[in-house]
Amino acid sequence: MIDGVLNVRDLGGHRAYGQEIRRGLILRTAALDKLTEQGAASLAELGLRTVIDLRTAEERDADPNAVAEYPQLEGVRQIPLPLVEDFEGMPDSAIGSYLFMLERSGGSLVTAIRLLAEPEALPAIVHCAAGKDRTGLVIALLLSWLGVDYAVIEADYLASNEGLGETLRYPAKPEALAAVFDGVRERYESIEEFFEEHGFRETERVALRRTLLKYDFDPDR
Secondary structure, three states, X not given: OOOOOOOOEEOOOXXXXXXXXXXXXXXXXXXXXXXXXXXXXXXXXXXOOEEEEOOOHHHHHHOOOOHHHOHHHOOOEEEEOOOOOOOOOOOOOHHHHHHHHHHHOHHHHHHHHHHHOOOXXXXXXXXXXXXXXXXXXXXXXXXXXXXXXXXXXXXXXXOHHHHOHHHOOOOOOHHHHHHHHHHHHHHOOOHHHHXXXXXXXXXXXXXHHHHHEOOXXXXXX
């Protein structure tokens, strides 16, 4: 889909509140350090405006995104937003690391989605190194908050196992994603409460849903 980039998926086509999410507005990917000229042309054709990079500073320094190398992407805003500053103290298991980030990085998880709600932010890419775990958390929470069925969210999350091909080291597992939503329910009354607790405003909620959903969105639903 984007030459030189693994694990690419468009959130468009999923249904929320009986409506379809628009295509070409939010993509989830692995890192963009191997983006090719052909891939850059595809992103320019998409009209890419924003890249949200969830990796640590050390990861960004080791494998910098190649977006700035291509003149056709000169105006793209690249936003570093590490979900963790480093991996010290993070549990080895997927479930443990996900709950660690949910507990320690809730503000950053929500900030990633708030950035998508800003005027002129879309189309946008959200990515980490593999586009599986940190990106998976952000996208799963976003899709749930939009009203996408959990079975669809799970299928999107597990698609990283195929999207990473031979580079896959640790497969995405459904129980890890389930632990995240169990954790949200244990700590908050709902996904909406989680977002509100971390500063997501009603105006942002309405603006993003109106942008993403294909038909008119009723903010009172």
